Amino acid sequence: MVPLYMDDSYLREFKATVESVKEHKYVVLDKTAFYPNGGGQPHDTGVLIRNLEEFPVVYVGKFSGQISHEVSKPGLKEGDKVTGKINWERRHRLMRMHTAAHLLSGIFHTKLGALITGNQKDVEKSRMDFNLEDFDKEKIEEMVSLANEIAKKDLPVKVYYKTKEEAMKIPGIIKLANALPPDIDELRIVEIEGVDIQADGGTHVKSLKEIGTIEAVKMENKGKSNRRLYFTLRGGDL
Numbered sequence: 107m108v109p110l111y112m113d114d115s116y117l118r119e120f121k122a123t124v125e126s127v128k129e130h131k132y133v134v135l136d137k138t139a140f141y142p143n144g145g146g147q148p149h150d151t152g153v154l155i156r157n158l159e160e161f162p163v164v165y166v167g168k169f170s171g172q173i174s175h176e177v178s179k180p181g182l183k184e185g186d187k188v189t190g191k192i193n194w195e196r197r198h199r200l201m202r203m204h205t206a207a208h209l210l211s212g213i214f215h216t217k218l219g220a221l222i223t224g225n226q227k228d229v230e231k232s233r234m235d236f237n238l239e240d241f242d243k244e245k246i247e248e249m250v251s252l253a254n255e256i257a258k259k260d261l262p263v264k265v266y267y268k269t270k271e272e273a274m275k276i277p278g279i280i281k282l283a284n285a286l287p288p289d290i291d292e293l294r295i296v297e298i299e300g301v302d303i304q305a306d307g308g309t310h311v312k313s314l315k316e317i318g319t320i321e322a323v324k325m326e327n328k329g330k331s332n333r334r335l336y337f338t339l340r341g342g343d344l
Contacts, residue, residue, distance in 0.1 A: 108137035130180035212302025318342030
């Protein structure tokens with residue numbers, strides 16, 4: 107199974123062959139552009155089309171290394187040729203959210219030494235948890251303002267691969283607190299030039315202008331050294 111989204115987050119439509127179907131609704135393809143739920147990023151939605159008949163994709167998950175597409179009606183079978191179409195409005199919104207989260211985490215790490223302790227992106231609102239000794243709302247808002255100033259510079263967002271040995275030599279390559287590097291030989295790297303670099307498997311925009319403006323919605327004190335920021339996005343360019 108080839109995860110096409112890893113190399114092209116902008117791929118909206120693709121052709122594939124059905125490799126297996128379980129319980130008439132869990133479909134595995136030989137390749138896919140659908141992003142599976144994981145890493146704090148929600149799954150894609152869309153449709154699989156066979157001979158003009160549409161099978162809505164309502165959930166996508168990764169199980170035992172296989173990406174499974176849950177469709178809302180039966181009928182697909184092994185060997186079927188299908189066209190997959192991503193719900194692009196949802197996908198692009200999540201791409202913007204994910205890149206915005208990287209921008210924020212890079213700034214929090216560089217300016218305040220904070221690591222991410224949790225995160226969840228969503229279409230309307232996303233959240234980040236980070237370890238910060240003081241719950242200083244003004245300082246958090248200052249970091250959000252700095253992120254928006256950097257976003258205006260329209261820096262490129264690069265995706266490439268490095269061996270795990272090479273990647274782990276890069277300072278700050280893992281920004282999740284207590285996270286261990288994945289047990290794989292090659293890491294996918296997402297870099298906002300001059301601002302942030304992380305090992306990451308999610309979908310991202312190509313340049314910061316697509317993010318728009320980050321707005322802090324709410325800040326919470328979640329206990330000892332754990333702070334939470336909810337944010338949303340306004341505007342943005344495609």
